[in-house]
Amino acid sequence: MAETVFAPWDDPNEKPLIRFRNVTKRFGDFIAIDDLTLDIFEREFFALLGPSGCGKTTMMRMLAGFENLTDGSIELAGQDIAGVPANKRAVNMMFQSYALFPHLSVWDNIAFGLRRESNDKAAIAARVEEMLKLTRLEKFARRKPHQISGGQRQRVALARSLAKAPKLLLLDEPLGALDAKLREATQFELMDIQEKTGTTFVIVTHDQEEAMTVASRVAVMDEGRVMQVATPERIYEAPNSVYVADFIGDVNILRGQAKPIENETYEVNWAAQQTPVVAASTRPFSDGQACHLAIRPEKVAIHRDKPEADNAVQGKVLDIAYLGNLSTYHVELPTGDIIKAQVANTRRISRRDFTWEDPVWVSWTKTAGVLLAK
Amino acid sequence: MGRPGLGELDQDRRGAFGEMRRAVLIAVPYAWLFALFLIPFAVVFKISLSDIALAIPPYTPTAKDGIWNMLSQLDFENFIFLTEDDLYWKAYVSSLQIALISMLLTLLVGYPMAYAMARAPEQWRPTLLMLVILPFWTSFLIRVYAWVGILSGEGFLNQFLLWIGIIDAPLTILNTNTAVYIGIVYTYLPFMILPIYSALDRLDGSLIEAAEDLGCSRIKAFWLVTIPLSRNGIIAGCFLVFIPALGEFVIPSLLGGSGTLMIGKVLFEEFFSNRDWPVASAVAVILLLILIIPIVLFQRNEQKQVEAEG
Numbered sequence: 174m175a176e177t178v179f180a181p182w183d184d185p186n187e188k189p190l191i192r193f194r195n196v197t198k199r200f201g202d203f204i205a206i207d208d209l210t211l212d213i214f215e216r217e218f219f220a221l222l223g224p225s226g227c228g229k230t231t232m233m234r235m236l237a238g239f240e241n242l243t244d245g246s247i248e249l250a251g252q253d254i255a256g257v258p259a260n261k262r263a264v265n266m267m268f269q270s271y272a273l274f275p276h277l278s279v280w281d282n283i284a285f286g287l288r289r290e291s292n293d294k295a296a297i298a299a300r301v302e303e304m305l306k307l308t309r310l311e312k313f314a315r316r317k318p319h320q321i322s323g324g325q326r327q328r329v330a331l332a333r334s335l336a337k338a339p340k341l342l343l344l345d346e347p348l349g350a351l352d353a354k355l356r357e358a359t360q361f362e363l364m365d366i367q368e369k370t371g372t373t374f375v376i377v378t379h380d381q382e383e384a385m386t387v388a389s390r391v392a393v394m395d396e397g398r399v400m401q402v403a404t405p406e407r408i409y410e411a412p413n414s415v416y417v418a419d420f421i422g423d424v425n426i427l428r429g430q431a432k433p434i435e436n437e438t439y440e441v442n443w444a445a446q447q448t449p450v451v452a453a454s455t456r457p458f459s460d461g462q463a464c465h466l467a468i469r470p471e472k473v474a475i476h477r478d479k480p481e482a483d484n485a486v487q488g489k490v491l492d493i494a495y496l497g498n499l500s501t502y503h504v505e506l507p508t509g510d511i512i513k514a515q516v517a518n519t520r521r522i523s524r525r526d527f528t529w530e531d532p533v534w535v536s537w538t539k540t541a542g543v544l545l546a547k
Numbered sequence: 548m549g550r551p552g553l554g555e556l557d558q559d560r561r562g563a564f565g566e567m568r569r570a571v572l573i574a575v576p577y578a579w580l581f582a583l584f585l586i587p588f589a590v591v592f593k594i595s596l597s598d599i600a601l602a603i604p605p606y607t608p609t610a611k612d613g614i615w616n617m618l619s620q621l622d623f624e625n626f627i628f629l630t631e632d633d634l635y636w637k638a639y640v641s642s643l644q645i646a647l648i649s650m651l652l653t654l655l656v657g658y659p660m661a662y663a664m665a666r667a668p669e670q671w672r673p674t675l676l677m678l679v680i681l682p683f684w685t686s687f688l689i690r691v692y693a694w695v696g697i698l699s700g701e702g703f704l705n706q707f708l709l710w711i712g713i714i715d716a717p718l719t720i721l722n723t724n725t726a727v728y729i730g731i732v733y734t735y736l737p738f739m740i741l742p743i744y745s746a747l748d749r750l751d752g753s754l755i756e757a758a759e760d761l762g763c764s765r766i767k768a769f770w771l772v773t774i775p776l777s778r779n780g781i782i783a784g785c786f787l788v789f790i791p792a793l794g795e796f797v798i799p800s801l802l803g804g805s806g807t808l809m810i811g812k813v814l815f816e817e818f819f820s821n822r823d824w825p826v827a828s829a830v831a832v833i834l835l836l837i838l839i840i841p842i843v844l845f846q847r848n849e850q851k852q853v854e855a856e857g
Contacts, residue, residue: 237760238759238760258759259756259759259760260761260763261762265760266760268753270751270753272751272754272756272757274754274758274772276774276776285758285761285771286762289761289767290762335762337762378549506815
């Protein structure tokens with residue numbers, strides 16, 4: 174049973190829906206977007222992820238037509254959209270503040286865009302009803318935005334921006350105003366709706382968990398540049414830089430010099446009095462090249478006695494973060510470095526093996542970490 | 548659990564005290580209203596029911612005749628008189644017309660100004676707001692007199708227009724209804740601008756972007772979003788101009804001509820030229836009744852706004 178995996182970005186024959194080509198945007202002296210090239214494909218759920226001020230919102234506003242490019246071009250379905258004003262683009266946006274019209278009912282809010290392009294009352298009504306059903310808002314159609322809850326408002330904003338069946342839907346921090354529980358439920362709802370409508374979604378978020386959950390691909394941005402574009406798994410498991418590794422999830426970084434020992438395997442000299450650690454890497458390093466070994470805490474094991482492993486380092490427990498399902502042990506090495514090891518709490522807390530100040534060993538395999546140049 | 552703590556006792560006492568304080572606080576505005584509005588109105592209303600007399604005060608009966616005697620002599624004669632002479636209802640209609648037209652003109656001038664202020668860079672707004680309020684620092688009377696100097700035959704406006712060659716002979720503006728409109732629009736402009744500005748200032752810019760995103764042109768977005776969302780400001784501004792303009796006296800008497808018929812002027816003439824206090828009072832009572840309708844509507848609008856925001 175070979176279900177085809179959705180991965181148009183790996184198919185060289187696939188034409189991207191959106192093409193950023195050497196896009197630069199300057200606000201006075203400030204460079205918001207720096208020579209950015211990026212392809213987004215049809216039916217993708219694409220996440221722009223980064224800290225505030227990294228340029229992700231500017232990119233979205235350029236797609237919507239609210240900002241002009243300083244340099245470069247953006248193509249939508251093969252057509253350069255530089256001269257097309259916002260109201261003529263087959264792109265709709267869901268605003269962070271939702272931007273619902275307070276003087277109009279939920280129904281009229283959803284119908285707003287439809288009325289701009291058609292006078293066919295019956296067709297508009299049918300489409301609005303369809304949207305209300307899709308977002309489960311039938312009961313609230315006659316209410317004004319201030320008479321419904323935050324979660325319902327979020328769904329009205331989504332219904333309104335989807336009503337015109339845009340080629341591309343932009344979502345600016347769509348779940349930012351919701352509380353944690355509701356946010357989680359809404360993430361799945363968003364994915365569901367995206368799948369049902371087949372619309373290409375581009376979401377802007379600073380919440381890495383949200384990006385990882387909903388997106389088919391994630392672009393991690395920093396200071397106007399895209400650091401890495403990949404599927405959530407690859408972003409997490411194979412980051413291409415310390416910045417990406419550090420931005421997504423928790424990570425241990427060991428700095429040192431690489432020394433090739435055999436094919437695609439390197440020794441990393443990370444501290445003078447310590448045995449070098451071994452790491453596999455397809456990325457080539459020359460002898461003595463500075464490198465960073467990034468290891469996720471859940472890939473580090475913790476033991477009382479020296480284990481049989483590719484890499485094992487002794488230290489003592491400095492701190493324990495108890496998260497309920499997991500515990501993170503902060504182990505201080507003799508060099509002063511701290512290695513975090515994450516362990517699933519499969520036993521009750523009273524049966525915990527290690528406690529503060531315990532001497533322990535941490536270990537990981539040679540393929541557990543990622544060797545990075547920068 | 549021992550005896551009630553000091554805190555609890557304190558709270559009890561504060562409760563009773565708070566009740567009383569609230570009652571006093573509420574009573575204060577009512578007391579003012581009673582002393583400054585209801586009593587004077589009762590006096591005016593009583594005079595409107597009296598007859599003209601050559602005496603001091605110039606009407607009869609007065610309280611000197613004894614309360615019961617006085618009350619028994621009151622009648623609605625003056626109100627009937629107002630319906631018999633068509634000067635009065637013509638003055639009311641003309642005032643309504645002038646107030647309505649000047650209200651619309653003020654809106655036409657004020658809205659773009661308020662819009663420009665709300666769209667101006669943040670750091671300029673306090674200054675612009677100041678400039679709108681600035682004329683209040685000079686006496687209203689002096690400012691209206693200044694318009695006499697501007698609008699008269701040899702005034703600045705005519706001289707300027709003659710100089711640049713648009714006209715050959717001076718325009719007659721002063722002592723016409725046009726001058727009255729100019730005067731009212733000028734005087735009441737801040738009352739139109741401020742509420743509209745405050746409504747536009749609160750308007751979320753992303754709403755306009757959302758409208759454009761959904762296919763509106765700039766102009767369409769303005770009609771469909773900006774105007775409806777500043778509706779409350781427009782209504783408040785219109786009432787704030789219309790209500791005082793209706794009873795306006797100074798502007799029509801200084802800038803208007805013999806053809807300008809406004810109820811404020813009629814009222815003044817009845818009081819000071821004819822010394823017919825009872826008829827003048829009757830005119831005033833009717834004016835108040837006419838004004839009550841828009842005032843009630845205005846308050847309903849304010850209340851609705853509060854509810855919508857709450």
